[in-house]
Amino acid sequence: MNGIGHRILCAVAVTALAVVPADLIALRPQEGxxxxxxxxxxxxxxxxxxxxxxxxxxxxxxxxRGKDLYLALCQSCHxxxxxxxxxxxxxxxxxxxxxxxxxxxxxxxxxxxxxxxPETYADLLAYILKLNQMxxxxxxxxxxxxxxxxxxxxxxxxxKRAKQ
Amino acid sequence: xTRQARRWSVGGVAAAILLAIGAxxxxxxxxxxxxxxxxxxxxxxxxxxxxxxxDAWSTRYSALDQVNASNFxxxxxxWEWKAGQFxxxxxxxxxxxxANGRILTVATTRRGAYAINPVDGSTLWKWxxxxxxxxxxxxxxxxxxxxxxxxxxxxxxxxxxxxxxxxASLDAKTGLPDPxxxxxxxVDLEDGLGYPLVPLAVDDTNELIISEAAPLRKxxxxxxxxxxTRTGADGSVGIDPANGQIANSSPxxxxxxxxxxxxxxxxxxxxxKMSNIGGIIRGFDVHTGKQLWKFNLIPQPGxxxxxxxxxxxxxxxxxxxxxxxxxxxxxxPELGLVYIPVGMxxxxxxxxxxxxxxxxxxxxxxxxxxxxxxxxxxxxxxHDIWDYDxxxxxxxxxxxxxxxxxxxxxxxxxxxxxxxxxxxxxxxxWPMPETPVLASDVPGExxxxxxxxxxxxxxxxxxxxxxxDLIDYTPALRDSALKIARRCxxxxxxxxxxxxxxxxxxxxxxxxxxxxxxxxVNIDGGAxxxxxxxxxxxxxxxxxxxxxxxxxxxxxHRFSQVHDSCGLPGALPAPxxxxxxxxxxAFAPAVPTTIGGISILRPREFGGLTAxxxxxxxxxxxxxxxxxxxxxxxxxxLFAGVTLPKVPLLPGGQAEVIVTKTLVIHGVGRSGTGRVVxxxxxxxxxxxxxxxxxGKIVGAVNIPAVNTAVPMTFMHQGKQYIVFATGVGDxxxxxxxxxxxxx
Numbered sequence: 001m002n003g004i005g006h007r008i009l010c011a012v013a014v015t016a017l018a019v020v021p022a023d024l025i026a027l028r029p030q031e032g033x034x035x036x037x038x039x040x041x042x043x044x045x046x047x048x049x050x051x052x053x054x055x056x057x058x059x060x061x062x063x064x065r066g067k068d069l070y071l072a073l074c075q076s077c078h079x080x081x082x083x084x085x086x087x088x089x090x091x092x093x094x095x096x097x098x099x100x101x102x103x104x105x106x107x108x109x110x111x112x113x114x115x116x117x118p119e120t121y122a123d124l125l126a127y128i129l130k131l132n133q134m135x136x137x138x139x140x141x142x143x144x145x146x147x148x149x150x151x152x153x154x155x156x157x158x159x160k161r162a163k164q
Numbered sequence: 165x166t167r168q169a170r171r172w173s174v175g176g177v178a179a180a181i182l183l184a185i186g187a188x189x190x191x192x193x194x195x196x197x198x199x200x201x202x203x204x205x206x207x208x209x210x211x212x213x214x215x216x217x218x219d220a221w222s223t224r225y226s227a228l229d230q231v232n233a234s235n236f237x238x239x240x241x242x243w244e245w246k247a248g249q250f251x252x253x254x255x256x257x258x259x260x261x262x263a264n265g266r267i268l269t270v271a272t273t274r275r276g277a278y279a280i281n282p283v284d285g286s287t288l289w290k291w292x293x294x295x296x297x298x299x300x301x302x303x304x305x306x307x308x309x310x311x312x313x314x315x316x317x318x319x320x321x322x323x324x325x326x327x328x329x330x331x332a333s334l335d336a337k338t339g340l341p342d343p344x345x346x347x348x349x350x351v352d353l354e355d356g357l358g359y360p361l362v363p364l365a366v367d368d369t370n371e372l373i374i375s376e377a378a379p380l381r382k383x384x385x386x387x388x389x390x391x392x393t394r395t396g397a398d399g400s401v402g403i404d405p406a407n408g409q410i411a412n413s414s415p416x417x418x419x420x421x422x423x424x425x426x427x428x429x430x431x432x433x434x435x436x437k438m439s440n441i442g443g444i445i446r447g448f449d450v451h452t453g454k455q456l457w458k459f460n461l462i463p464q465p466g467x468x469x470x471x472x473x474x475x476x477x478x479x480x481x482x483x484x485x486x487x488x489x490x491x492x493x494x495x496x497p498e499l500g501l502v503y504i505p506v507g508m509x510x511x512x513x514x515x516x517x518x519x520x521x522x523x524x525x526x527x528x529x530x531x532x533x534x535x536x537x538x539x540x541x542x543x544x545x546x547h548d549i550w551d552y553d554x555x556x557x558x559x560x561x562x563x564x565x566x567x568x569x570x571x572x573x574x575x576x577x578x579x580x581x582x583x584x585x586x587x588x589x590x591x592x593x594w595p596m597p598e599t600p601v602l603a604s605d606v607p608g609e610x611x612x613x614x615x616x617x618x619x620x621x622x623x624x625x626x627x628x629x630x631x632x633d634l635i636d637y638t639p640a641l642r643d644s645a646l647k648i649a650r651r652c653x654x655x656x657x658x659x660x661x662x663x664x665x666x667x668x669x670x671x672x673x674x675x676x677x678x679x680x681x682x683x684x685v686n687i688d689g690g691a692x693x694x695x696x697x698x699x700x701x702x703x704x705x706x707x708x709x710x711x712x713x714x715x716x717x718x719x720x721h722r723f724s725q726v727h728d729s730c731g732l733p734g735a736l737p738a739p740x741x742x743x744x745x746x747x748x749x750a751f752a753p754a755v756p757t758t759i760g761g762i763s764i765l766r767p768r769e770f771g772g773l774t775a776x777x778x779x780x781x782x783x784x785x786x787x788x789x790x791x792x793x794x795x796x797x798x799x800x801x802l803f804a805g806v807t808l809p810k811v812p813l814l815p816g817g818q819a820e821v822i823v824t825k826t827l828v829i830h831g832v833g834r835s836g837t838g839r840v841v842x843x844x845x846x847x848x849x850x851x852x853x854x855x856x857x858x859g860k861i862v863g864a865v866n867i868p869a870v871n872t873a874v875p876m877t878f879m880h881q882g883k884q885y886i887v888f889a890t891g892v893g894d895x896x897x898x899x900x901x902x903x904x905x906x907x
Contacts, residue, residue, distance in 0.1 A: 082377075
């Protein structure tokens with residue numbers, strides 16, 4: 001978990017990234033125009049040719065960190081395997097990765113939403129992707145919302161049962 | 165019970181190891197065989213830690229003083245006992261015991277029992293039960309909170325309640341099961357509850373997901389174990405899972421020769437079935453394992469409190485279930501009473517199926533440990549729809565109030581209050597008037613019209629959301645915060661959950677939720693007390709969330725926490741015309757709690773560590789968890805020119821606290837995982853010592869990783885040790901700190 005705490009302690013504006021949802025921005029009278037543009041950007045349909053989560057968007061080390069974090073902070077309410085399988089796939093397949101990130105980073109932990117650092121949420125996301133059989137790549141997934149908007153969530157085809 | 169004792173790992177190789185190590189122990193000088201003539205203090209021997217909470221009163225107090233303000237920072241790691249070598253765990257949530265020269269603990273999701281040499285951290289013995297699929301699908305898959313200890317001065321026992329809900333009594337010297345206890349030292353706790361035991365089977369190799377998805381089931385006639393797929397019936401028996409499933413998270417408590425044991429239930433977040441098994445407390449004879457009595461935490465027809473369930477309480481009645489006492493317990497050996505903190509009834513956020521106050525949900529119940537009869541009870545939350553389980557062993561204290569000596573019970577809760585009661589009678593010490601609270605607008609929900617509101621001490625966590633709670637750094641920010649706040653139901657406390665549907669005429673689609681399901685105080689936090697001064701030190705968290713219910717199309721429940729269970733194993737088939745609803749949260753979080761990354765809550769002295777003088781009920785001091793702060797900053801233009809304050813680094817984590825003769829000692833707990841990390845500007849995980857009177861940090865010692873449970877302390881061969889659990893998965897361990905050099 002090298003350096004995460006350090007980043008929290010000194011780089012303090014980091015949470016802003018995780019917790020400025022489009023609909024909130026729309027609340028601010030003086031920023032209306034900008035807000036609707038951003039809302040539109042966030043809701044934009046992803047480009048079907050955009051890179052997908054099958055291209056190694058996180059690292060194995062990051063997923064390992066995410067697993068530790070998950071056990072410590074999330075498993076008391078649901079086990080990680082709950083974020084796999086047909087129901088989970090049905091919810092998230094085809095969506096931009098930023099949607100899943102935003103969900104976790106603004107809604108979880110359910111009892112204290114948006115309480116973790118963006119890097120922590122990115123580590124947790126890496127673990128969830130890994131659990132869904134998505135391949136690791138060489139680099140960590142950065143908690144960079146605009147970049148994640150251009151990554152589509154794609155699941156590997158379920159393993160075909162060998163004919164008997 | 166006729167079935168054969170299940171497979172044991174204490175047999176063959178394991179037994180051999182056990183004997184070998186046992187022999188070493190017995191030869192070691194200084195580990196005496198018993199404690200003759202030692203006067204017990206609150207059920208504990210001086211310098212020991214025989215109960216989860218230090219002593220029977222759950223004071224978490226030790227009179228030791230070798231480690232004090234002058235030397236705390238010189239503490240060193242004496243040894244680390246790698247629990248992970250025996251298997252993996254969730255987070256390691258155990259507080260070990262120390263009795264008569266041995267550390268006694270649990271470890272791994274298999275929940276084995278272990279004895280450890282306090283001098284070098286070597287394993288003295290281990291014991292583990294192979295519980296087959298009863299273990300695999302246990303609703304609580306972790307090592308649990310710890311063991312219980314019993315001794316008559318000659319014999320010694322380590323008592324364990326396993327993951328799969330068996331009770332075992334082990335010789336604390338050797339780890340061998342007591343042959344006079346139950347069947348070969350083991351009692352099946354699913355027996356004796358009034359349900360027949362049936363053969364069990366599984367359809368998949370996974371652990372239980374949550375609620376009832378992929379549980380156990382009753383085996384079909386003749387069903388066998390398929391070793392290739394690891395499915396089918398493996399010979400395990402238990403209560404038919406169609407009734408619900410129970411398990412255990414916390415140790416039993418010893419009151420004299422009676423083992424008092426309860427249970428935890430399946431989670432009630434998004435239940436599929438309309439009823440499950442209600443909580444029960446039982447007494448067992450430590451000598452024989454015989455069940456002495458049983459106390460129903462959902463009173464059965466004819467029993468006291470049954471009328472608080474308007475639709476009745478017979479097992480299987482729609483809306484009945486849970487009321488499980490999953491936390492640790494407290495006892496007053498002199499009064500012969502055990503104090504049971506009780507969790508909430510079935511379905512965490514919707515109670516439309518169980519009209520009434522739902523005793524003994526969300527109560528503390530004082531039970532006579534000999535007879536199993538209720539002495540008194542106090543219900544903190546009527547008809548709970550907030551997941552406000554009573555989450556922690558109450559602390560007993562002797563204090564002087566208004567010039568009179570009083571025997572009190574102080575119950576820390578998720579609600580953010582300490583409820584203070586006379587522990588002999590159950591009467592409130594300070595007024596707790598039944599106060600009108602908000603009504604629910606969810607169809608079918610009859611929220612309680614009133615709740616008891618403690619007049620003192622003041623709360624330790626954010627409660628509800630009022631306009632006065634909002635930030636007002638600038639008029640524009642206050643305006644934005646108000647706009648956000650008004651999107652959900654507001655109120656001072658106990659705001660009923662809202663229907664998630666956005667377009668109900670005149671009704672809001674969400675309610676503010678503070679404290680949330682994790683408190684306040686929850687599993688990690690709770691209080692330690694100074695038996696000399698009557699001070700209480702509460703570790704809690706604070707925060708703000710929202711709470712909503714909706715129809716889960718594949719659950720029997722009319723409403724529950726927002727969830728779509730369709731497609732999950734165990735769920736109802738999808739109704740005709742069912743279309744998967746897009747998760748609303750996926751694109752637009754219902755309501756944010758921040759602006760530009762800054763919470764809409766005004767920073768207050770909440771969460772962290774709060775000290776109260778319980779002679780008066782006055783708050784004395786407050787510090788954030790770990791005394792760790794961070795400077796708020798926002799790049800959002802709305803904050804231009806605003807000087808933002810420092811706020812606690814870990815508002816959402818509970819400090820885990822104990823008290824010694826001169827110190828309050830705490831660690832940040834698991835919420836520090838990944839957040840309290842060594843770096844050029846941070847020493848990383850530490851254990852902290854505070855001055856008891858002021859809260860000032862007087863010492864800090866670096867530790868290998870954040871503690872994940874309440875620490876404990878004891879004296880052995882002239883040395884004081886502080887031991888705590890740490891780590892997750894297969895990286896769990898117990899860490900022992902002591903001062904350098906010879907005693």
